[in-house]
Amino acid sequence: MASFLSLPAVSSRLIPTAFSLKRPLINTSPNLHFKNHRFAVSCSYSGVGGFESSTSTIDVVADVKSEKIVVLGGNGFVGSAICKAAVSKGIEVISVNRSGRPSYSDSWIDQVTWISGDVFYVNWDEVLPGATAVVSTLGGFGSDEQMSKINGEANVVAVNTAKEYGVPKFILISVHEYNLPSFLLSSGYFTGKRKAESEVLSKFPNSGIVLRPGFIYGKRKVDGFEIPLDLVGEPAERILKAIENFTKPLSSLPASDLLLAPPVSVDDVALAVINGVTDDDFFGVFTIEQIKEAAQKVRV
Template sequence: MRTVVSRLIQSRSSLPRPFMMTAPINGRYLSGESNKVDEPFKVEEAETIQAPPPPTEKLLVLGGNGFVGSHICREALDRGLSVASLSRSGRSKLHDSWANNVTWYQGNLLSPDSWKDALDGVTSVISCVGGFGSNSYMYKINGTANINAIRAASEHGVKRFVYVSAADFGLVNYLLRGYYEGKRAAETEILTKFPYGGVILRPGFIYGTRSVGSIKLPLGVIGSPLEMLFQQTRPLNQLPLVGPLFTPPVNVTAVAKVAVRAATDPVFPPGIVDIYGIQRYTHHKSK
């Protein structure tokens, strides 16, 4: 027995010193040779790297000096975006203070060389371009002009493209064939070039305060009551031929809010948003 104990003592004394440690005290070990507490490992503090601020979003509004376009410009400025506008007439004739914060470009979408610089640094585009006239003219303005803009934006790496189109109005579509054929051609181009960042808004009659020179036309006097009325007659919208005529009007402010959100919110779903979708998104706050 004494022999076994003696051997155990000898084997213990032969262990390397690192193994001759006592139990941990407060997370540290005491050396068996001395009662000094081992120094904890020192970790050098990582060097702080100054990351550059995120790039500022720049929005280009095509037709920003028009009725809908001007409201979109103002809404975008209120959200802190950098805003530019492109139109054939250039700077807006509005004397409102917000207009001074917009970069105004003059150019014709049918002549790409006249506005190629307007896309520099742009992250998203909203097009409000459209017009009435002969069928050939309407197709050119509503279709060809917007298609040129969509293709140019895609080539410049623009992330999102929002197009303010128009709701179907049944028989009216035939009477304004060039208008609607042009709109639908532009819609097809968006879905092709911007499958993940293209949004098409299809409002009906857009009402609000429209400025004509120094005169302000309160279109809401008519549009607002009609919107409330047609909300109650929504089932009539499903009637053949005449049903689309019951599409409710929508406030221009609502269109502007949804357009800017669709152009800047990366989780806003791509595709077509009808009048009821516009009304629904108006009441949903973006994250």
């Protein structure tokens, strides 16, 4: 909350005595102004006693905006990192995922509202009212039909429903634009992701966000066990960063970025999402490097 106080400078020679004070110091009612989640209180002051009348204003400016996000797939690897980062920033979080509350315990988990449900059947009236952003981490592998449904159709349903409920922002965790052969890019996984991207950018042209990370690393919990993906991802990220001047000429080779696209930490993805939630000028499609830059803006 920011505030400032502005008062007129008064010469000590003009300060009236108690007997010369003829009217109340404040003779007008405070005016309350609301503007874009902010308000100002202004009080007009009139002259007193025997010195020249002057007018001043007390302006009290307070940011009363609060964020409430709905994370689809909040119990997953990326989703849980987003929920945790949002809670740490004082953002209200609702998670919608099939398994509901995580089976493990952590302090941030108690601060999230966990709703067990499927995107195709969830009661959105219990989820979306008052939300300032929807974040989708929906995605997965399987048969071509399954991948098309979860990566594409499920996200399209979520995008359109968020639009119908008047949610201001939609953030999609998508996938890096790999330079793979066309027959691989035509699989349900990639076509589904790109279909979801198009829907986000179409329905939320000035506030939709598409993050395109490559390999995401971090400590991933599966069935109570922790898989330390960072033991592979973090060194790879550092090595590729150190030799990027040598590898850039190779980027045009087919499928080269399967090896050369730098990994990104799950924390960077989560913080980039937080940047998108809080920064109204942050929208569009973001590459791996841009995700890292966005994360740096909100990292404490």
